[in-house]
Amino acid sequence: xxxxxxxxxxxxxxxxxxxxxxxxxxxxxxxxxxxxxxxxxxxxxxxxxxxxxxxxxxxxxxxxxxxxxxxxxxxxxxxxxxxxxxxxxxxxxxxxxxxxxxxxxxxxxxxxxxxxxxxxxxxxxxxxxxxxxxxxxxxxxxxxxxxxxxxxxxxxxxxxxxxxxxxxxxxxxxxxxxxxxxxxxxxxx
Numbered sequence: 001x002x003x004x005x006x007x008x009x010x011x012x013x014x015x016x017x018x019x020x021x022x023x024x025x026x027x028x029x030x031x032x033x034x035x036x037x038x039x040x041x042x043x044x045x046x047x048x049x050x051x052x053x054x055x056x057x058x059x060x061x062x063x064x065x066x067x068x069x070x071x072x073x074x075x076x077x078x079x080x081x082x083x084x085x086x087x088x089x090x091x092x093x094x095x096x097x098x099x100x101x102x103x104x105x106x107x108x109x110x111x112x113x114x115x116x117x118x119x120x121x122x123x124x125x126x127x128x129x130x131x132x133x134x135x136x137x138x139x140x141x142x143x144x145x146x147x148x149x150x151x152x153x154x155x156x157x158x159x160x161x162x163x164x165x166x167x168x169x170x171x172x173x174x175x176x177x178x179x180x181x182x183x184x185x186x187x188x189x
Contacts, residue, residue: 005052066094085111137167
């Protein structure tokens with residue numbers, strides 16, 4: 001079992017692995033491996049002073065991969081899942097294995113949703129996000145951004161045309177939607 005001080009059991013014997021996987025065990029001869037003494041399991045030299053480590057308390061339900069029976073003994077707590085992005089993350093962990101693309105695509109989508117949730121919540125504070133200064137757009141003109149790319153065979157020149165669309169596009173779209181909504185509200189009243 002994982003997270004114990006015992007030597008983990010092999011799921012298959014070495015003979016079974018050698019029969020199933022061509023070339024498996026080519027490095028099993030100790031003469032071919034100078035680090036063999038270090039790799040031998042030695043009960044008195046594990047350094048573990050526990051059979052199973054103390055578990056970190058779980059203050060809220062955490063995401064847990066469907067491959068694992070329980071959470072790791074220690075886990076991060078800096079960013080608890082919240083809002084729509086948290087629901088997307090929980091869905092990714094509840095429904096899909098870590099070996100599936102859907103799991104990772106949902107986590108990527110949750111990151112994008114989380115970024116937008118943060119942008120929108122910043123408008124409720126005294127100091128909202130400023131996309132012009134925080135994205136570094138002004139440094140393109142004051143720090144030789146364009147001239148440092150032209151003629152230098154840099155790989156980012158190919159997508160340089162898309163950068164304004166990717167960075168400014170969502171903000172322009174959000175402003176356009178906000179203006180449309182405000183106009184409709186003003187026409188109704």
